[in-house]
Amino acid sequence: MMTLKQHYISSLIYLLITAVLGFFLRLEATPFSLDIPSSYRFIVHTHSHVALLGWVYLALSSCIVYFFVEQSKIKKYYLKIFWTTQACIIGMLIFFPLQGYALFSIIFSTLFLIVSYVFFGFILKHSNPKLTSRKSFLLIKHALFYMVLSSIGPWALGGIMSTLGNQSVWYKLVIYFYLHFQYNAWFILAAFGLLIFLLEQSKVTIESKSFSIFLSLYHIGIIGTFFLSCLWASSHWSLYALSNLGSLCLWVGLFYLWKSIQKPFMVFYSSLNQQSNFILKFLAFVFILKMMMQTLTGIPYFAELATANLDLVIGYFHWFFLGFVTLFLLFLASYLKWIKLSKLSLSLYLFAFILTEFLIFYRAGIVIFKWSYFANLNLYLALFSFLFCLSIINILISTLMFNMAKFKILKK
Numbered sequence: 167m168m169t170l171k172q173h174y175i176s177s178l179i180y181l182l183i184t185a186v187l188g189f190f191l192r193l194e195a196t197p198f199s200l201d202i203p204s205s206y207r208f209i210v211h212t213h214s215h216v217a218l219l220g221w222v223y224l225a226l227s228s229c230i231v232y233f234f235v236e237q238s239k240i241k242k243y244y245l246k247i248f249w250t251t252q253a254c255i256i257g258m259l260i261f262f263p264l265q266g267y268a269l270f271s272i273i274f275s276t277l278f279l280i281v282s283y284v285f286f287g288f289i290l291k292h293s294n295p296k297l298t299s300r301k302s303f304l305l306i307k308h309a310l311f312y313m314v315l316s317s318i319g320p321w322a323l324g325g326i327m328s329t330l331g332n333q334s335v336w337y338k339l340v341i342y343f344y345l346h347f348q349y350n351a352w353f354i355l356a357a358f359g360l361l362i363f364l365l366e367q368s369k370v371t372i373e374s375k376s377f378s379i380f381l382s383l384y385h386i387g388i389i390g391t392f393f394l395s396c397l398w399a400s401s402h403w404s405l406y407a408l409s410n411l412g413s414l415c416l417w418v419g420l421f422y423l424w425k426s427i428q429k430p431f432m433v434f435y436s437s438l439n440q441q442s443n444f445i446l447k448f449l450a451f452v453f454i455l456k457m458m459m460q461t462l463t464g465i466p467y468f469a470e471l472a473t474a475n476l477d478l479v480i481g482y483f484h485w486f487f488l489g490f491v492t493l494f495l496l497f498l499a500s501y502l503k504w505i506k507l508s509k510l511s512l513s514l515y516l517f518a519f520i521l522t523e524f525l526i527f528y529r530a531g532i533v534i535f536k537w538s539y540f541a542n543l544n545l546y547l548a549l550f551s552f553l554f555c556l557s558i559i560n561i562l563i564s565t566l567m568f569n570m571a572k573f574k575i576l577k578k
Contacts, residue, residue: 168245168248170228170229170231170232170240171502171504173224173228173231173248174224174225174228174229174504175504175505175562175565176224176252177221177222177223177224177225178221178225178499178505178558178561178562179562180216180217180221180224180255181220181221181225181492181558182555182558182559182562183216183220183259184213184216184220184221185551185554185555185558186555187209187212187213187216188213188551188554189548189551189552189554189555190202190209191206191209191210191213192547192548192551193548194206195547195548196542196544196545197545198545204263205266207266208262208263208264208265208266209263211262211266211267211271212258212259212262212263215258215259215262215275216255218348219254219255219258219278220255220259221492222353222487222491222492222495223251223282224251224255225495225499226353226356226357226360226495227251227285229360229495229498229499229502230289230306230356230359230360231244233297233302233360233363234289234293234294234297234298234303234306235288235289235292235293235294236292236294243288243292244288247281247284247285247288250277250281251278251281251282251285254274254278254281255274255278257271257273257274257277258271258274258275258278261274267323267327272324275320276320279317279320279321282313282314282317283314283317285310286310286313289306289310290307300363300366301366301372301374301377302359302360302362302363302365302366303359303363304359304381305355305356305359305381306355306356306359308351308355308381308385309351309352309353309354309355309356309359310352310356312347312352312355312388313347313348313351313352315347316343316344316345316346316347316348316351316352317344318340318343318344319340319341319343319344319345319347320344322336322340323337323340323341326340338398339395339396339399342392342395342396343395345395345483346391346392346395347392349487349491350391350460351388353491355384357490357494358423360498361494361498362427364434365427365430365433366430367434368430368433368434369433370429370430370433371430372426372427372430373425373426373427374426375426376422376423376425376426377422377423377426377427379419379422380420380422380423380426381419382419383415383416383422384415384416384419384420384423386411386412386415386419387413387416387419388412388416389412390408390409390410390411390412390413390415391409391412391413391416391460392412393405393408393409393412394409394412394413394460394463394464394469397409397463397464397469397473398469398472398473401466401469406464406466406469409463409464410461413460413461413464416457417461420457438501441507441509441512442497442500442501445493445496445497446497448489448493448516449493449494452485452486452489452490452493453490455485456482456485456486459482459485460482471534475530475533477526477527477529477533478527478530480526481523481526481527481530484522484523484526485523488523488554489519489523493519496512496515496561504565505561505564505565506561506564506565506567506568507561507564508560508564510560511557511558511560511561511564512557514553514554514556514557514560515553515554515557515558517550517553518550518551518552518553518554519554521546521550521553522547522551522554525543525546525547525550526547528543529543529547
């Protein structure tokens with residue numbers, strides 16, 4: 167029987183596939199583009215689906231089950247969910263490059279949504295009763311609720327494509343609806359929940375009143391900031407008002423979250439090694455900057471810039487996906503000793519992240535601020551993207567070698 171550690175490592179393979187696809191996509195804008203037997207748009211669909219569903223969903227669900235579900239329930243119920251999920255992801259990985267959004271890719275992505283609902287029900291029903299009163303579990307429940315809520319987007323997409331077409335305003339709105347509640351609700355609250363579970367292991371308690379205020383404000387903020395994703399379609403004052411109210415609620419809510427967890431976090435932080443401390447500082451930096459970028463789009467000038475420049479949107483999504491979500495999941499797996507995150511692997515990853523983000527935002531600056539274009543920018547972007555592949559390969563090899571060495575020791 168596969169362990170949850172092995173489940174997580176399988177998700178890491180999807181991260182590698184995501185990185186390889188990202189490299190090929192960026193290579194398309196260079197003289198060295200490859201003659202791939204698939205359209206660019208189909209590969210983009212594959213890249214995004216494998217990233218969100220193959221990597222992040224599987225990695226998060228493995229950690230959630232590991233923290234909250236008893237071993238007997240895993241063997242009896244969860245394995246069926248896991249293997250069905252794998253079948254759906256592999257189906258999407260096969261058919262999205264072949265046909266894009268068509269019959270079989272839609273069937274597998276629809277089945278994935280249904281299985282994710284089953285997973286939500288499994289967590290609610292079979293989590294350890296001793297843990298369900300914890301604040302961390304409350305965050306996980308809310309995160310999974312938003313995961314389900316985000317799926318309204320994909321369900322609506324089929325009807326919109328068949329009636330209004332993919333040039334409709336509603337087509338983009340439902341995609342942004344899905345991405346907003348994935349990125350800003352499901353991913354963030356799940357990450358907070360998993361981190362707070364670790365904090366709850368200390369003898370220092372989390373302050374309940376501040377935590378309750380955080381949760382209430384964060385929910386208001388999540389709903390309000392969705393309207394930031396609508397500003398490209400309409401500049402009505404009410405959308406700006408709701409968006410900025412949402413941003414304000416998020417900032418104040420995060421202040422109360424820090425107030426509630428500060429003492430247990432410092433206990434946890436002091437117990438970590440130097441590399442883990444650095445990663446947590448980097449995660450905080452990335453998250454704060456992400457929040458600042460998100461808040462600025464509530465100002466008409468910046469909203470218009472984001473609407474007119476695709477590189478700003480791509481840079482923002484990659485900033486959060488690679489700089490926070492992915493790095494947090496690598497940190498967590500390293501902390502649990504599921505993977506071997508060496509200095510070389512981490513350095514390659516951060517080097518790739520910083521350089522690719524710089525080039526994406528610089529490319530946006532060429533259009534917005536008329537910065538000078540330098541030769542082979544897109545080639546450099548592709549080459550630096552390949553460093554992600556090398557980093558993930560190194561993590562997988564280091565983990566395999568570490569596990570083999572540990573097995574030999576146990577065998578002796």
